[in-house]
Amino acid sequence: MKLRRTFLKSVLAAFAISAVMPTIGQAKDPLPVVATFSILGDMVSQVGGDHIALTTLVGHDGDAHVYQPTPADARAVSKASVLFVNGLEFEGWIDRLVDASGFKGTRIIATKGIDPIPFEEEGDHDEHGEHAEHGFEWAGVFDLAAGTYKWSFAKVDGDYADPAMKMVVLQSGDIEAAEEKAEALLEADSSDTRRDNDVLVAQDTAYTLTFDKSKDMTVFSVDIKKSGKYAFFTEHMPFEFEANEHFFKDLAGKDVEPIAQEPDTGHHGHGHHHHGTFDPHAWQSVQNAIVYINNITSALSEADPANADTYKQNSEAYIAKLKEVEAEISAAVKALPESSRTVVTSHDAFGYFEKSYGLAFKAPTGISTESEASAADVAKLINQIREEGITAVFVENIADNRLLEQISSETGAQIGGTLYSDALSAPDGPAATYLEMMRYNSQTLSQALGS
Amino acid sequence: MSIAVAFQDLTLGYNRLAAVRGLRAEIAEGSLTAVFGPNGSGKSTLLKGVMGTLDPIGGQVAFGSLKREDIAYLPQQSDIDRTFPLSVVDLVATGLWREVGAFAGIDKDHRERIDTAIAAVGLTGLEQRPIGSLSGGQMQRTLFARLMLQDAQMFLLDEPFTAIDARTTADLIGIVQRWHGEGRTIVAVLHDQETVKAHFPETLLLARELVAHGPTEKVLTAENQFRARQMCEACDGPPHVCGRGGP
Amino acid sequence: MIWEALVQPFTEFGFMRRALLGCIAISIGATPVGVFLMLRRMSLTGDAMAHAILPGAAVGYLVAGLSLGAMTIGGLIAGMAVALLSGLVTRVTALREDASLAAFYLISLALGVLIVSTRGSNVDLMHVLFGTVLALNDAALILLCTIASLSVVILAVVFRLLVLECADPQFLQSVSGLSAITHFVFLSLVVMNLVGGFHALGTLMAVGIMILPAAAARFWFESIGGLILMAAAIAISSSLTGLLLSYHFSLPSGPAIILVAGAFYVLSLVIGPSGGVIARAYLRPKFEP
Numbered sequence: 001m002k003l004r005r006t007f008l009k010s011v012l013a014a015f016a017i018s019a020v021m022p023t024i025g026q027a028k029d030p031l032p033v034v035a036t037f038s039i040l041g042d043m044v045s046q047v048g049g050d051h052i053a054l055t056t057l058v059g060h061d062g063d064a065h066v067y068q069p070t071p072a073d074a075r076a077v078s079k080a081s082v083l084f085v086n087g088l089e090f091e092g093w094i095d096r097l098v099d100a101s102g103f104k105g106t107r108i109i110a111t112k113g114i115d116p117i118p119f120e121e122e123g124d125h126d127e128h129g130e131h132a133e134h135g136f137e138w139a140g141v142f143d144l145a146a147g148t149y150k151w152s153f154a155k156v157d158g159d160y161a162d163p164a165m166k167m168v169v170l171q172s173g174d175i176e177a178a179e180e181k182a183e184a185l186l187e188a189d190s191s192d193t194r195r196d197n198d199v200l201v202a203q204d205t206a207y208t209l210t211f212d213k214s215k216d217m218t219v220f221s222v223d224i225k226k227s228g229k230y231a232f233f234t235e236h237m238p239f240e241f242e243a244n245e246h247f248f249k250d251l252a253g254k255d256v257e258p259i260a261q262e263p264d265t266g267h268h269g270h271g272h273h274h275h276g277t278f279d280p281h282a283w284q285s286v287q288n289a290i291v292y293i294n295n296i297t298s299a300l301s302e303a304d305p306a307n308a309d310t311y312k313q314n315s316e317a318y319i320a321k322l323k324e325v326e327a328e329i330s331a332a333v334k335a336l337p338e339s340s341r342t343v344v345t346s347h348d349a350f351g352y353f354e355k356s357y358g359l360a361f362k363a364p365t366g367i368s369t370e371s372e373a374s375a376a377d378v379a380k381l382i383n384q385i386r387e388e389g390i391t392a393v394f395v396e397n398i399a400d401n402r403l404l405e406q407i408s409s410e411t412g413a414q415i416g417g418t419l420y421s422d423a424l425s426a427p428d429g430p431a432a433t434y435l436e437m438m439r440y441n442s443q444t445l446s447q448a449l450g451s
Numbered sequence: 452m453s454i455a456v457a458f459q460d461l462t463l464g465y466n467r468l469a470a471v472r473g474l475r476a477e478i479a480e481g482s483l484t485a486v487f488g489p490n491g492s493g494k495s496t497l498l499k500g501v502m503g504t505l506d507p508i509g510g511q512v513a514f515g516s517l518k519r520e521d522i523a524y525l526p527q528q529s530d531i532d533r534t535f536p537l538s539v540v541d542l543v544a545t546g547l548w549r550e551v552g553a554f555a556g557i558d559k560d561h562r563e564r565i566d567t568a569i570a571a572v573g574l575t576g577l578e579q580r581p582i583g584s585l586s587g588g589q590m591q592r593t594l595f596a597r598l599m600l601q602d603a604q605m606f607l608l609d610e611p612f613t614a615i616d617a618r619t620t621a622d623l624i625g626i627v628q629r630w631h632g633e634g635r636t637i638v639a640v641l642h643d644q645e646t647v648k649a650h651f652p653e654t655l656l657l658a659r660e661l662v663a664h665g666p667t668e669k670v671l672t673a674e675n676q677f678r679a680r681q682m683c684e685a686c687d688g689p690p691h692v693c694g695r696g697g698p
Numbered sequence: 699m700i701w702e703a704l705v706q707p708f709t710e711f712g713f714m715r716r717a718l719l720g721c722i723a724i725s726i727g728a729t730p731v732g733v734f735l736m737l738r739r740m741s742l743t744g745d746a747m748a749h750a751i752l753p754g755a756a757v758g759y760l761v762a763g764l765s766l767g768a769m770t771i772g773g774l775i776a777g778m779a780v781a782l783l784s785g786l787v788t789r790v791t792a793l794r795e796d797a798s799l800a801a802f803y804l805i806s807l808a809l810g811v812l813i814v815s816t817r818g819s820n821v822d823l824m825h826v827l828f829g830t831v832l833a834l835n836d837a838a839l840i841l842l843c844t845i846a847s848l849s850v851v852i853l854a855v856v857f858r859l860l861v862l863e864c865a866d867p868q869f870l871q872s873v874s875g876l877s878a879i880t881h882f883v884f885l886s887l888v889v890m891n892l893v894g895g896f897h898a899l900g901t902l903m904a905v906g907i908m909i910l911p912a913a914a915a916r917f918w919f920e921s922i923g924g925l926i927l928m929a930a931a932i933a934i935s936s937s938l939t940g941l942l943l944s945y946h947f948s949l950p951s952g953p954a955i956i957l958v959a960g961a962f963y964v965l966s967l968v969i970g971p972s973g974g975v976i977a978r979a980y981l982r983p984k985f986e987p
Binding site: 402403406409 | 707
Binding site: 523526530537538541542601 | 867
């Protein structure tokens with residue numbers, strides 16, 4: 001809040017000056033940057049220190065899922081050299097804000113390079129279990145005529161999303177029917193390694209596709225001997241390897257689209273990432289936070305090379321602290337008895353925490369705070385709390401907690417405390433910075449679950 | 452004979468446009484008076500002024516031997532929501548308002564009076580019919596039954612015989628004359644000269660201003676009516692203001 | 699089997715019982731008001747009033763957080779202010795009620811959004827105000843039941859006045875000085891029930907449970923008593939069905955309830971004996987005088 005007001009003043013001042021000096025980012029001025037929400041803002045300020053003038057759009061305890069930008073925000077964005085966004089469609093409103101403000105700087109997606117968790121259709125939870133247990137991240141069925149096709153993996157922003165990836169090709173028109181087999185193949189120890197220009201066929205062995213670092217794109221031929229439906233299971237989303245063109249084409253160069261895929265991305269356009277299918281709350285894993293910091297550091301260094309050394313130093317010092325916190329969290333979770341590692345919260349914001357540290361999180365509403373709970377969700381959660389003997393539920397600082405309070409009173413599970421999921425607390429609160437937030441959440445969890 | 456209502460330099464209107472101007476006239480107690488005049492001459496407006504639903508712009512309505520509460524008013528039909536789910540007996544029963552008010556119950560005596568009134572207007576058997584399904588004549592009979600229950604000293608009737616069949620008109624005129632015979636004061640806005648001449652001994656001829664008032668045969672002369680039409684055509688307001696007063 | 703599908707959700711889960719009780723309270727309190735709104739051709743007034751109370755509740759939220767009391771009082775104040783001001787304007791100027799109501803509710807809405815935005819806009823107005831029927835705590839249930847009881851009692855007291863004020867306002871004015879008061883009491887009932895409804899269904903859904911059953915009942919009954927009973931019955935059935943659908947098919951509860959009420963409306967529209975499509979096609983002569 002305070003941050004924003006101070007900024008507003010400085011923006012007004014800058015506005016007055018800019019009539020005379022239209023360019024921004026003058027040598028001695030701090031670099032004007034904008035971060036979309038408080039957690040990201042804290043990370044940016046840890047790296048940028050005094051050399052940046054930071055504006056955070058959604059302040060502490062604010063819900064960035066459903067934020068309504070103000071003209072002051074638009075003005076801040078229009079003056080910024082670098083705009084830091086979380087990505088993965090966390091800030092659904094950002095594109096319009098960028099368009100409206102006439103932003104001319106660099107937009108940095110802080111989650112770039114992390115391993116995103118795709119989220120499942122509601123109700124699929126029971127069937128598939130936890131995200132991490134999936135052998136594949138993406139599956140698609142193509143209706144193919146006999147012939148040769150090309151599957152390409154391109155470098156995005158200078159590198160492959162992963163140096164290698166497993167893939168299974170099966171003759172099947174039904175993802176669900178084939179997925180058990182595919183998972184088994186993907187998890188098997190043996191696999192066939194394939195390199196650039198190698199040929200893939202439908203077979204009962206997984207391929208390990210190794211990407212050629214010396215080229216911008218690694219291409220595999222897919223030989224289809226018999227016309228029919230083929231299911232492809234991939235360890236990563238194929239879209240993560242799309243630079244300018246579609247990942248799958250026939251020999252004539254025509255794009256081939258899947259007739260069914262999972263997770264269903266709805267309308268998948270050419271070469272565009274469609275992030276609505278991923279859990280955006282990536283910062284809940286400290287590993288991802290380190291990726292954030294690296295992205296932030298390189299972005300700031302590029303925009304302001306004069307201070308690149310400082311940014312690097314700040315970044316290294318901060319990453320050291322992050323690793324400390326991560327060790328604390330891992331230790332805290334390990335200290336918990338196996339039986340009490342399930343946590344109930346207001347909305348699904350802790351998928352990455354779950355994946356990294358081994359606690360299971362359940363929530364009555366979906367990943368976004370916007371969705372409304374159904375009676376079935378609530379009933380399922382109550383049953384789970386009863387069956388698994390869960391003793392504590394946790395409220396969040398940004399969500400509507402009335403529902404959770406009701407669930408708590410119905411099941412007898414205590415409210416274990418407040419978790420900070422999507423926003424920091426006020427500066428005098430217990431989670432004023434990202435480090436404090438992660439530490440506080442971990443302590444709150446161990447206190448409530450350990451007792 | 453005492454005065455029921457006196458109009459003392461009365462000016463009435465909407466949005467500061469006068470529909471009735473400087474009217475001076477007295478309605479005698481027990482009289483049966485027709486208010487007559489061209490379209491837009493302020494006839495309906497005058498009744499609203501008497502009922503107090505329209506405050507005078509100038510002058511006043513003075514009540515002599517009567518109070519406003521002693522007056523029963525029959526508005527033009529269009530003022531009632533005929534789609535409202537009320538039955539004939541429901542609507543007639545509202546005529547007892549002065550006696551039972553908003554909260555008291557309706558007792559056996561009241562029920563008998565309701566039945567009597569419905570019988571008097573010839574609607575026996577239709578008590579439970581929704582008012583939306585009634586013909587124009589049946590609706591007007593229903594409203595007359597309600598007026599009877601109001602047991603008022605004075606009746607203001609706004610176009611009571613418009614758009615209804617001859618038989619109903621005759622029946623209702625019979626009821627009006629019975630009221631007259633009982634010594635009640637009746638003022639009726641009418642537009643049919645024959646009805647006025649046949650059944651209303653007194654006439655107030657209005658053309659925004661008073662043209663004439665007195666025994667019908669002396670008021671409804673060709674000369675007076677010509678004057679009334681001229682006065683109304685010469686009126687200064689825009690046409691829609693003329694239309695506001697009713698037909 | 700049928701027991702498991704229809705009754706077990708309520709015996710097994712307290713939140714389902716609470717949701718049902720809350721919905722029944724709203725059904726009993728709000729539907730008679732909805733019937734009168736419909737009969738007075740003021741169905742859209744419900745919607746306008748819902749928008750008018752929204753900022754009041756939002757300001758209540760800003761002042762005291764998710765406090766039932768503060769949000770209720772805020773909503774009541776904003777709603778009553780809009781009702782009174784628009785009524786006043788209608789009576790002293792030439793502006794008609796619909797226009798003055800629209801003007802005041804829009805002002806109220808804008809004011810509310812402005813206040814919320816200047817206070818930080820870290821609250822999603824709609825989300826906070828979209829209560830969920832699955833999260834009714836004791837205080838909310840007591841409030842809903844109190845509003846329903848109060849509403850029924852007040853309606854019983856002013857019933858005759860209200861009927862006449864709707865059917866023949868001119869006559870009421872000629873026999874009683876209570877016409878204006880009746881109108882305001884009625885608008886207060888609208889506001890009160892909407893404020894109660896928003897705790898359970900959210901402001902806009904609260905209008906749905908008020909209006910849809912009333913509109914559906916119109917195709918079944920010709921008398922006011924019949925309309926009110928039918929509307930309440932439809933509202934209660936919709937609540938029950940909607941909750942069960944939400945339970946069995948994983949649908950959000952508020953919209954499920956309102957959509958069931960909407961289905962009742964469409965069904966009534968087609969097969970209702972009183973002016974429904976089929977009745978009109980085949981029984982027309984019966985309704986002619």
